[in-house]
Amino acid sequence: MTIKPPVSDFATDWDHTDPQWVNDPYPIWEDLRTRCPVAHTDRYGGAWFPATHAGVSAVANDTEHFTSRTVVLGNGRPMEDALPAPIGVAPPITSDPPFHQIARRLILPAFAPGPINALEPMIRQLCNDLLDRVVGRGVINGGSDYAQFIPPAVIKRMLGFPEADEDLFREFVHIVLEGIDLPVEERIEQFAPIEEYFRIQIEDHQAHPRNDLTTFLLNAEILGEKLSIEHVFGTMVLILVAGIDTTWSALGASLWHLAKNPDDLARLVNEPDLMPFAIEEFLRFYAPVTMARLVKEDMEYLGCPMKQDDWILLGFPAANRDPEVFERADEFIIDRRENRHLAFGLGIHRCAGSNLARLELRVAIEEFIRRYPRFTLADPAQVTWAQGQVRGPRSLPLRVA
Amino acid sequence: MKVFIDAQRCQGHGRCFSLAPSVFGFDDLGNGHVLGDGVVEGESLALARLAEANCPEHAISIGES
Numbered sequence: 001m002t003i004k005p006p007v008s009d010f011a012t013d014w015d016h017t018d019p020q021w022v023n024d025p026y027p028i029w030e031d032l033r034t035r036c037p038v039a040h041t042d043r044y045g046g047a048w049f050p051a052t053h054a055g056v057s058a059v060a061n062d063t064e065h066f067t068s069r070t071v072v073l074g075n076g077r078p079m080e081d082a083l084p085a086p087i088g089v090a091p092p093i094t095s096d097p098p099f100h101q102i103a104r105r106l107i108l109p110a111f112a113p114g115p116i117n118a119l120e121p122m123i124r125q126l127c128n129d130l131l132d133r134v135v136g137r138g139v140i141n142g143g144s145d146y147a148q149f150i151p152p153a154v155i156k157r158m159l160g161f162p163e164a165d166e167d168l169f170r171e172f173v174h175i176v177l178e179g180i181d182l183p184v185e186e187r188i189e190q191f192a193p194i195e196e197y198f199r200i201q202i203e204d205h206q207a208h209p210r211n212d213l214t215t216f217l218l219n220a221e222i223l224g225e226k227l228s229i230e231h232v233f234g235t236m237v238l239i240l241v242a243g244i245d246t247t248w249s250a251l252g253a254s255l256w257h258l259a260k261n262p263d264d265l266a267r268l269v270n271e272p273d274l275m276p277f278a279i280e281e282f283l284r285f286y287a288p289v290t291m292a293r294l295v296k297e298d299m300e301y302l303g304c305p306m307k308q309d310d311w312i313l314l315g316f317p318a319a320n321r322d323p324e325v326f327e328r329a330d331e332f333i334i335d336r337r338e339n340r341h342l343a344f345g346l347g348i349h350r351c352a353g354s355n356l357a358r359l360e361l362r363v364a365i366e367e368f369i370r371r372y373p374r375f376t377l378a379d380p381a382q383v384t385w386a387q388g389q390v391r392g393p394r395s396l397p398l399r400v401a
Numbered sequence: 402m403k404v405f406i407d408a409q410r411c412q413g414h415g416r417c418f419s420l421a422p423s424v425f426g427f428d429d430l431g432n433g434h435v436l437g438d439g440v441v442e443g444e445s446l447a448l449a450r451l452a453e454a455n456c457p458e459h460a461i462s463i464g465e466s
Contacts, residue, residue, distance in 0.1 A: 105430060108413070108430040108431055109429050109431075112430060113418070113427055113431055114429075276419065276420065280455070337451065338451075338454040338455060339455055340454070340456065344457075346457055346458065347412065347458075348412065350412040354415060358415075358419075
């Protein structure tokens with residue numbers, strides 16, 4: 001890890017890997033909302049952070065002035081050997097219009113409610129198997145014993161990857177999302193084993209086609225032409241990376257909340273009809289994901305002098321706590337009835353996996369509280385949070401007995 | 402009253418058909434649409450209003466039928 005100077009002022013020198021931001025970003029965002037409301041930093045080659053719902057919405061809906069060419073903020077800019085805009089390295093999340101819609105329509109049916117809801121029994125079984133493994137223990141880790149295993153198992157099945165590779169997936173996700181402080185050369189080096197792993201999976205599926213997303217992508221056509229291998233590879237990486245620590249983080253944060261708030265836990269146990277509203281409030285209050293864009297050309301925007309290739313970090317979690325849009329925005333209200341949160345983004349890049357994420361979150365919480373209707377934080381000091389653009393507790397010791 | 406979904410605004414968040422499955426359905430991309438003629442009253446109007454209040458894209462509107 002590179003040693004960086006501590007942040008002097010988040011308004012002019014913000015860094016989303018700063019320990020203060022990683023551990024508790026909400027007071028920082030609240031301060032920025034009233035003071036800026038668009039913060040700037042010279043770090044990462046120049047980046048902006050709109051802290052209001054209005055600012056985040058404006059950028060998320062503006063594909064004319066911003067490109068999604070890369071969405072993970074880092075020290076470099078898109079590598080020269082990457083697929084150029086409008087396709088980008090991991091379509092469709094890195095794609096711009098008009099190609100974006102074509103690439104997105106290709107994968108949306110696999111993540112539509114029908115096929116996703118069919119996964120419910122498998123996910124429920126998986127959750128119970130995980131809880132069976134730790135039965136009898138007084139303290140279990142909501143992150144490393146439970147939440148971290150659920151999304152990779154589902155994604156593995158959807159992509160048709162071998163058993164026992166899930167630890168590897170988590171390592172890949174860590175590299176892609178948390179290795180952002182590294183110099184560009186080192187980061188390219190880190191990506192090599194990921195590329196190799198996917199190359200082997202693609203070759204295996206070419207030789208042995210089967211009923212999964214990898215084979216689907218290999219057979220898929222756009223305007224009568226098969227997808228390039230780079231496109232297939234990019235979409236597979238996207239599904240793996242976007243499908244794992246996002247939901248793992250949302251689930252961990254939800255368990256963390258319930259451990260600290262026995263009244264909310266009791267209500268959820270006793271009033272199962274609350275679940276749909278509780279899920280959305282977990283997603284609003286603890287939205288794990290922020291996404292980046294790049295400025296296309298020098299311009300004045302939201303009152304800021306933006307330069308070409310400056311980053312914009314879309315703080316959906318910050319927008320979700322903007323009092324301009326949400327009543328009692330800084331309070332968790334488990335039965336909040338009106339909740340237009342942006343946890344899955346806004347506009348054409350709405351998280352394609354949101355139906356899957358909600359299903360995993362709901363089933364995993366249901367099974368956990370069914371098994372443990374009362375649990376608390378075993379040791380608040382042991383709770384650690386992931387840094388970068390996906391935020392959630394990684395270690396979460398819970399006292400269950 | 403009658404409920405509408407603006408297909409240009411809908412991005413498939415899925416809030417409408419989750420909250421009000423008697424009023425909204427979804428297509429094979431997961432985008433929402435209004436079931437039947439969209440006329441809502443009583444309970445179905447209340448559900449349509451709930452969906453409207455939860456659509457992040459403001460794609461749902463309710464007007465005179």
